[in-house]
Amino acid sequence: MDHGFAYVMTGGFLGVPFSTDGIANKTFGIAGISWDGSVTNRTGARFGPRGIRQASHMLCGDEHPFFDTTPVEDLVDLGDLLLPNTSLESMRKALIPKVASLLASQTGEQQMVWLGGDHSITLPLLRAYHAHYGQPLAVIHFDAHCDTWESHFGEPSGHGTWVYEAITEGLVIPEGFVQIGIRSSGVRAAREYVSEQGGRIYTGRELRGRDGAGLQDVIDEVRARMAKLGNPPLYLTFDIDALDPAFAPGTGTPEPGGLTTAQAMTLLEAWYDLNWVGMDCTEVAPAYDHAELTTNAAATLVWTWLCGRMMAKSEGKTY
Numbered sequence: 001m002d003h004g005f006a007y008v009m010t011g012g013f014l015g016v017p018f019s020t021d022g023i024a025n026k027t028f029g030i031a032g033i034s035w036d037g038s039v040t041n042r043t044g045a046r047f048g049p050r051g052i053r054q055a056s057h058m059l060c061g062d063e064h065p066f067f068d069t070t071p072v073e074d075l076v077d078l079g080d081l082l083l084p085n086t087s088l089e090s091m092r093k094a095l096i097p098k099v100a101s102l103l104a105s106q107t108g109e110q111q112m113v114w115l116g117g118d119h120s121i122t123l124p125l126l127r128a129y130h131a132h133y134g135q136p137l138a139v140i141h142f143d144a145h146c147d148t149w150e151s152h153f154g155e156p157s158g159h160g161t162w163v164y165e166a167i168t169e170g171l172v173i174p175e176g177f178v179q180i181g182i183r184s185s186g187v188r189a190a191r192e193y194v195s196e197q198g199g200r201i202y203t204g205r206e207l208r209g210r211d212g213a214g215l216q217d218v219i220d221e222v223r224a225r226m227a228k229l230g231n232p233p234l235y236l237t238f239d240i241d242a243l244d245p246a247f248a249p250g251t252g253t254p255e256p257g258g259l260t261t262a263q264a265m266t267l268l269e270a271w272y273d274l275n276w277v278g279m280d281c282t283e284v285a286p287a288y289d290h291a292e293l294t295t296n297a298a299a300t301l302v303w304t305w306l307c308g309r310m311m312a313k314s315e316g317k318t319y
């Protein structure tokens with residue numbers, strides 16, 4: 001008798017089989033972008049996708065307790081994209097056509113989830129989404145770091161510059177850019193850049209000790225902000241270091257004073273029916289993890305987003 005226990009690695013995210021045929025007839029595709037050549041401090045996010053996949057195997061058994069659904073039958077895992085690890089420029093040059101081709105093959109409600117990798121992967125992803133949709137995107141950006149630095153220690157681009165680059169390149173709608181959990185040290189101009197551009201920053205400090213009904217104003221404000229903009233295509237980028245190191249120690253640049261996993265789940269559950277078009281989860285570095293706290297959190301957040309999409313779809317909530 002065969003036993004598919006959670007610790008046996010026989011499949012991709014949620015245990016689904018790996019495929020090389022694109023999203024095909026499924027609703028969701030998962031792909032890993034195992035790049036960590038742009039980090040500032042500890043390396044290791046290249047092992048994020050496999051860590052998240054392994055942790056996700058505890059989630060595939062049955063339905064989500066809030067959404068009463070499971071994406072297992074609607075999901076395909078495309079494995080990790082085959083990319084050079086020589087330079088950021090070479091990696092991005094190879095990545096963009098792969099992403100563009102996957103987006104071009106999307107029909108209807110099909111959507112991708114990208115598993116990082118450090119946060120420098122989000123800029124080429126946004127370039128591809130911007131080209132695909134032919135319009136700038138709204139973004140909800142969970143992170144301890146503002147990622148608005150104008151250079152990466154003398155280099156033009158890194159894992160802490162992509163927000164600045166995405167805004168200056170016109171890939172995103174500045175007023176539709178929402179940051180959650182920001183708290184790292186940094187010059188004020190960088191820390192406040194997004195709000196100076198018309199976006200909204202919910203700092204780690206602002207969110208301390210707030211969950212459940214305590215987050216309702218955040219939930220409502222973001223919904224209202226998106227509605228006011230006409231609910232443009234909305235992208236979720238979740239840097240796992242938005243969570244407090246107590247909940248996600250396995251990351252390259254941990255910052256104390258962050259969100260609980262539960263706070264992040266409350267927000268993602270509440271925003272399940274926004275006009276999402278895709279998501280990534282970045283900066284998971286399993287080598288610094290303890291007891292798989294971080295990979296479990298990342299897998300659960302991705303699963304929550306997917307189950308929310310399933311729920312929105314079943315309710316006919318399309319834009």
Ligand SMILES: [Mn+2]
Pocket residue numbers: 143144145239241242253283
């Ligand atoms: Mn970060």
